[in-house]
Amino acid sequence: MLPTKYIFVTGGVTSSLGKGIISASIGKLLQARGYNVTIQKLDPYINVDPGTLNPYEHGECYVTEDGAETDLDLGHYERFLSIPTSQANNVTTGIIYQSVIDKERKGDYLGKTVQVIPHITDEIKRRIQLLGKKHKFDVVITEIGGTVGDIESLPYIESVRQLKWELGLFNCLVIHLTLVPYLSSSGELKTKPTQHSVKVLLENGIQPDILILRTEKSLNYDIRKKVALFCNVDISSVIESIDASTIYEVPILMQNEKLDVTILKKLNLPENEAPKLNQWKQFVKKLKNPKTTVKIGLVGKYVELADSYKSIMESFQHASAINECKTDLTCIQSEDINENNVNEKLRNLKGILVAPGFGNRGVEGKILSAKYSRENNVPYFGICLGMQCAVIEFARNVLGFKKAHSTEMNHSTSHPVIDLMEEQKEITEKGGTMRLGTYSCIIREDTKVYNAYKKKEINERHRHRYEFNNRYLEKFEKAGMIAAGINPDTNLVEIIEIRDHKWFVGVQFHPEYSSTVINPNPLFVDFVKTALNQ
Numbered sequence: 001m002l003p004t005k006y007i008f009v010t011g012g013v014t015s016s017l018g019k020g021i022i023s024a025s026i027g028k029l030l031q032a033r034g035y036n037v038t039i040q041k042l043d044p045y046i047n048v049d050p051g052t053l054n055p056y057e058h059g060e061c062y063v064t065e066d067g068a069e070t071d072l073d074l075g076h077y078e079r080f081l082s083i084p085t086s087q088a089n090n091v092t093t094g095i096i097y098q099s100v101i102d103k104e105r106k107g108d109y110l111g112k113t114v115q116v117i118p119h120i121t122d123e124i125k126r127r128i129q130l131l132g133k134k135h136k137f138d139v140v141i142t143e144i145g146g147t148v149g150d151i152e153s154l155p156y157i158e159s160v161r162q163l164k165w166e167l168g169l170f171n172c173l174v175i176h177l178t179l180v181p182y183l184s185s186s187g188e189l190k191t192k193p194t195q196h197s198v199k200v201l202l203e204n205g206i207q208p209d210i211l212i213l214r215t216e217k218s219l220n221y222d223i224r225k226k227v228a229l230f231c232n233v234d235i236s237s238v239i240e241s242i243d244a245s246t247i248y249e250v251p252i253l254m255q256n257e258k259l260d261v262t263i264l265k266k267l268n269l270p271e272n273e274a275p276k277l278n279q280w281k282q283f284v285k286k287l288k289n290p291k292t293t294v295k296i297g298l299v300g301k302y303v304e305l306a307d308s309y310k311s312i313m314e315s316f317q318h319a320s321a322i323n324e325c326k327t328d329l330t331c332i333q334s335e336d337i338n339e340n341n342v343n344e345k346l347r348n349l350k351g352i353l354v355a356p357g358f359g360n361r362g363v364e365g366k367i368l369s370a371k372y373s374r375e376n377n378v379p380y381f382g383i384c385l386g387m388q389c390a391v392i393e394f395a396r397n398v399l400g401f402k403k404a405h406s407t408e409m410n411h412s413t414s415h416p417v418i419d420l421m422e423e424q425k426e427i428t429e430k431g432g433t434m435r436l437g438t439y440s441c442i443i444r445e446d447t448k449v450y451n452a453y454k455k456k457e458i459n460e461r462h463r464h465r466y467e468f469n470n471r472y473l474e475k476f477e478k479a480g481m482i483a484a485g486i487n488p489d490t491n492l493v494e495i496i497e498i499r500d501h502k503w504f505v506g507v508q509f510h511p512e513y514s515s516t517v518i519n520p521n522p523l524f525v526d527f528v529k530t531a532l533n534q
């Protein structure tokens with residue numbers, strides 16, 4: 001077997017150029033040519049993981065099957081490649097320093113002074129190669145977070161420099177993503193920022209092999225030639241990445257630019273058969289040519305930043321394409337919803353999704369949204385806190401427990417219908433201590449959820465501390481809200497459903513993490529379908 005090859009994706013000029021989408025697209029194209037690939041993300045921040053970060057900082061926290069709280073780019077990798085990532089696919093400066101300091105305390109460095117070079121860089125290189133060594137991938141793609149020139153990124157860039165040297169020709173590639181801005185006053189595309197950014201890489205000892213240029217206008221031959229000349233790359237290695245109407249078009253655009261062929265040549269790997277990407281293209285075609293539109297409301301408290309609900313939004317894209325419609329997603333700030341305006345705010349919606357979340361802010365608006373959906377027979381989809389709010393609402397207004405709440409919001413409520421599990425009560429640390437990762441759930445066959453999944457046992461990912469309080473289950477079921485899905489090992493309620501309703505489903509897990517282009521999540525598909533058919 002050939003040694004694992006490594007591709008590094010770095011970014012220059014500005015952040016938010018879409019390194020994650022480019023990395024995922026490269027992965028997709030190589031996978032489509034028969035290569036076994038994986039993608040990892042190195043994040044330069046000092047948090048051990050993004051689990052403790054407010055979504056306003058870096059957007060959503062994505063959860064892997066093995067329960068790692070990771071950067072949202074891992075979501076893109078899974079949605080594009082349809083293969084699971086894991087804890088090892090996301091490394092942060094926090095993780096690196098934590099393991100180096102642990103080793104130092106154990107005396108592993110035998111009295112040496114512990115330094116960024118070689119100790120931190122050795123740990124980074126070890127982590128980069130871990131996936132390649134353990135899982136026998138043909139190609140490991142590593143996305144380096146941040147922008148070259150950032151102080152935080154330096155140890156990572158230095159590690160890439162060392163690895164490029166150690167792994168040798170044909171085994172390692174650096175792909176650098178930059179921006180070519182368009183100046184409308186002079187009608188020109190400017191390459192200078194790209195030249196400068198490549199200079200910064202060169203100062204750090206790295207000659208990039210391929211340049212991908214983000215641009216809003218097509219790049220002509222002269223511009224490509226100029227970049228090639230100034231940045232020491234051949235012209236076939238200057239790749240245009242023009243703004244696309246959907247991220248899912250990027251692999252197709254990259255294939256048109258022959259990025260995959262250039263990569264394989266430089267890695268000395270056979271081209272194999274050119275991928276047709278039929279299923280993928282079919283999906284993009286449906287996404288871009290919807291037959292109808294359906295208006296759905298997303299009620300949450302982080303709605304000002306679209307990235308906070310990334311996976312939910314992408315799941316709607318997958319579900320819409322299959323239903324040949326466009327989901328017009330209206331984001332509603334739950335803090336702004338009150339008894340006086342709830343009808344007016346939710347009136348035009350064909351379906352309501354109440355989002356996950358933590359803490360008290362905006363929770364009453366979510367509970368009111370659940371009440372509105374229940375009373376007006378509007379399809380309701382509650383995810384995690386969204387399920388808990390539906391349970392609280394039902395307890396207050398149907399069972400008559402006026403003070404019912406989750407003990408997360410009201411510690412001394414008379415009716416704790418959502419409560420902490422015993423094992424969570426002793427935990428004081430915040431990081432990585434929730435119920436995290438994949439758990440099994442057995443679905444009742446006479447339910448809408450079963451109709452959606454069409455199977456009895458499902459596995460979905462969790463990220464929460466609080467649970468449905470089983471002490472109240474009988475009362476709920478008698479009144480018409482049933483446990484449609486149960487965890488077979490712990491008996492915890494994972495899904496609730498209102499029997500006498502068009503579609504009222506709350507799930508304790510996060511179905512949005514498992515939705516991919518090729519395998520859209522069945523609950524999103526069925527929710528959109530129901531909303532559409534009204």
Ligand code: GLN
Nearest residue numbers: 356357384385464465466
């Ligand atoms: N805050 C709730 C809990 O911890 C719900 C979490 C979520 O929505 N992800 O149980």
